[in-house]
Amino acid sequence: MINNLGPQGALRFQKSLSGIASAALAIAFGELVASITNKTTSLILAVGEFIVDITPGDVVRTSIETLGNSQKIVLLTVITILALLFGGLLGLLLLKQPEMSYSLFILFGVFGGWTLNRDPLTSTVAALSVSALATLIGVSTFFLLNTVLDRPVNVDFEDPTHRYADRRQFLNWATGISVAAGTMTGVGRLLLKDDTVQNIRESIVLPDTEEKNDQLGSNNTTSESSSLNATPPEETDLLSFSEMNEIEGISPYITSNNDFYRIDTALRVPTIEPADWNLTVDGLVTNPYELSYEEILEMEFVKKDVTLACVSNEIGGSLVGNAVWTGVPLSEIISRSEPTSSAEQVMCHSVDGFTAGFPIENIFDGRTALLAVGMNGVPLPVIHGFPARLVVAGLYGYVSAVKWIKRIEICKWEGNNGYWIPRGWSKKAPIKIASRIDVPRERRISAGIIAVAGVAWAPLSGVKTVEISFNSEPWRECNLGVSLSGESWTQWAYKWDAAPGKYEIKVRAIDSNGVIQSSKVVNPAPNGAEGLDQISVRVV
Numbered sequence: 013m014i015n016n017l018g019p020q021g022a023l024r025f026q027k028s029l030s031g032i033a034s035a036a037l038a039i040a041f042g043e044l045v046a047s048i049t050n051k052t053t054s055l056i057l058a059v060g061e062f063i064v065d066i067t068p069g070d071v072v073r074t075s076i077e078t079l080g081n082s083q084k085i086v087l088l089t090v091i092t093i094l095a096l097l098f099g100g101l102l103g104l105l106l107l108k109q110p111e112m113s114y115s116l117f118i119l120f121g122v123f124g125g126w127t128l129n130r131d132p133l134t135s136t137v138a139a140l141s142v143s144a145l146a147t148l149i150g151v152s153t154f155f156l157l158n159t160v161l162d163r164p165v166n167v168d169f170e171d172p173t174h175r176y177a178d179r180r181q182f183l184n185w186a187t188g189i190s191v192a193a194g195t196m197t198g199v200g201r202l203l204l205k206d207d208t209v210q211n212i213r214e215s216i217v218l219p220d221t222e223e224k225n226d227q228l229g230s231n232n233t234t235s236e237s238s239s240l241n242a243t244p245p246e247e248t249d250l251l252s253f254s255e256m257n258e259i260e261g262i263s264p265y266i267t268s269n270n271d272f273y274r275i276d277t278a279l280r281v282p283t284i285e286p287a288d289w290n291l292t293v294d295g296l297v298t299n300p301y302e303l304s305y306e307e308i309l310e311m312e313f314v315k316k317d318v319t320l321a322c323v324s325n326e327i328g329g330s331l332v333g334n335a336v337w338t339g340v341p342l343s344e345i346i347s348r349s350e351p352t353s354s355a356e357q358v359m360c361h362s363v364d365g366f367t368a369g370f371p372i373e374n375i376f377d378g379r380t381a382l383l384a385v386g387m388n389g390v391p392l393p394v395i396h397g398f399p400a401r402l403v404v405a406g407l408y409g410y411v412s413a414v415k416w417i418k419r420i421e422i423c424k425w426e427g428n429n430g431y432w433i434p435r436g437w438s439k440k441a442p443i444k445i446a447s448r449i450d451v452p453r454e455r456r457i458s459a460g461i462i463a464v465a466g467v468a469w470a471p472l473s474g475v476k477t478v479e480i481s482f483n484s485e486p487w488r489e490c491n492l493g494v495s496l497s498g499e500s501w502t503q504w505a506y507k508w509d510a511a512p513g514k515y516e517i518k519v520r521a522i523d524s525n526g527v528i529q530s531s532k533v534v535n536p537a538p539n540g541a542e543g544l545d546q547i548s549v550r551v552v
């Protein structure tokens with residue numbers, strides 16, 4: 013292949029190869045160190061985090077966050093490819109301006125170090141040493157490869173002034189270095205597959221909770237065990253849990269951990285060993301203090317079903333779920349710190365630098381506000397915030413539900429903004445009333461009796477009525493499943509004797525205060541979507 017390029021082309025190819033291989037080795041070094049120590053993150057990830065941070069809120073929301081993991085992998089792959097291409101360009105630049113080329117290589121390293129230093133899990137010392145070493149490795153490889161490349165060995169006897177570079181030796185070196193880079197990255201990946209935290213997590217036994225409203229899997233339809241804000245619908249023809257859950261395709265009352273949506277800005281899920289972790293409560297308090305995981309497990313636990321929703325959820329979207337959370341009431345945790353009279357906001361900090369703040373009143377107004385360590389009966393899954401997170405009923409996740417929490421800071425509103433606030437989202441964000449049609453999923457169905465069903469939520473008052481409308485005809489009331497409190501969603505269903513034809517079906521919810529879900533369409537930014545979910549079906 014090189015032979016087809018002509019001598020000039022071959023040299024360009026080799027020069028860029030030298031840049032690519034050197035950049036690859038530098039990057040691979042960063043990957044390897046990051047996977048061995050856990051005290052620093054990879055250079056590629058750090059650049060990724062930088063890109064996530066500078067991307068405008070709306071774009072991050074819809075691309076990096078809502079598309080989830082695969083999108084994150086695409087981002088990291090693109091960064092790696094761009095970095096290697098940049099190395100290739102530096103190789104080409106060597107032919108014209110070698111000083112410039114080396115300076116840019118170093119600058120490239122400085123940029124990597126700067127992004128690394130931004131990473132909250134990496135100390136400045138680690139960031140500096142890793143990036144300096146990676147740059148040194150990259151630049152010296154670059155230099156050595158080009159020394160080999162430029163070393164004149166073969167003399168052309170017909171034209172003694174023409175000297176050939178030792179192509180074969182160079183290619184051997186370049187291949188060797190690329191293999192080394194690949195191996196380092198591969199070994200790093202294997203080391204990263206460390207399941208220490210997963211094993212620790214699986215060995216944890218959560219304390220028992222006071223109340224046992226064990227609705228999971230049972231067909232308990234009483235509302236006796238309901239929590240504080242319980243407002244079960246008054247209708248007599250409520251469907252039981254089992255009846256509702258039998259409707260094929262309806263969201264189960266409790267979302268399993270595997271099906272629970274995941275939203276965060278983390279390109280790397282923080283893995284925290286509880287023994288190395290503690291929670292700090294400080295800020296405008298008289299008694300700042302720290303809690304270890306052990307100490308938290310010794311406190312009095314409660315168990316609550318709470319619906320968690322993402323502000324980015326579109327009408328009819330899936331960024332919402334209902335789980336049974338176990339943990340310690342925040343009222344307990346915050347009171348112990350004795351907030352001063354100037355306390356206004358509870359600002360929560362995650363180990364990965366994410367922050368979210370909400371009104372301190374919400375901790376004491378009777379709603380569920382938990383430092384949660386359990387989700388659906390097991391310790392929090394790592395992606396859902398292990399070892400601890402917050403769950404505050406009635407508030408969107410971005411202002412409250414901080415995962416991998418490490419600090420609760422009591423502060424004022426002014427001058428203290430959570431992660432999403434400067435990115436165009438509201439400072440205060442109660443969850444809006446909403447309803448979703450889960451079934452029928454098919455757009456073409458056979459005539460006969462079928463179920464139109466789904467879920468609806470209206471924290472904190474709770475859903476009182478769900479109605480559907482066919483082709484804009486008057487609203488018809490649906491059957492509701494049992495909801496243990498206004499803090500969790502309700503399943504709903506309508507038994508429809510479907511006659512052939514084309515139908516537009518809309519749903520709306522009405523909360524216990526009589527507030528009707530509005531049909532006016534509002535975008536998710538800045539404080540949650542509004543509008544009615546609708547489907548069109550053809551009955552044949």
Ligand SMILES: Nc1nc2c(c(=O)[nH]1)N[C@H]1C(S)=C(S)[C@@H](COP(=O)(O)O)O[C@H]1N2
Nearest residue numbers: 273274275276277322362366409410413415
């Ligand atoms: N550390 C951290 N916590 C976070 C976020 C984040 O980006 N980082 N995102 C929040 C948002 S926007 C939502 S909607 C919820 C989602 O929680 P889940 O992934 O467990 O469903 O987590 C919140 N907690």
Ligand SMILES: [Mo]
Nearest residue numbers: 322323409410
């Ligand atoms: Mo969210």
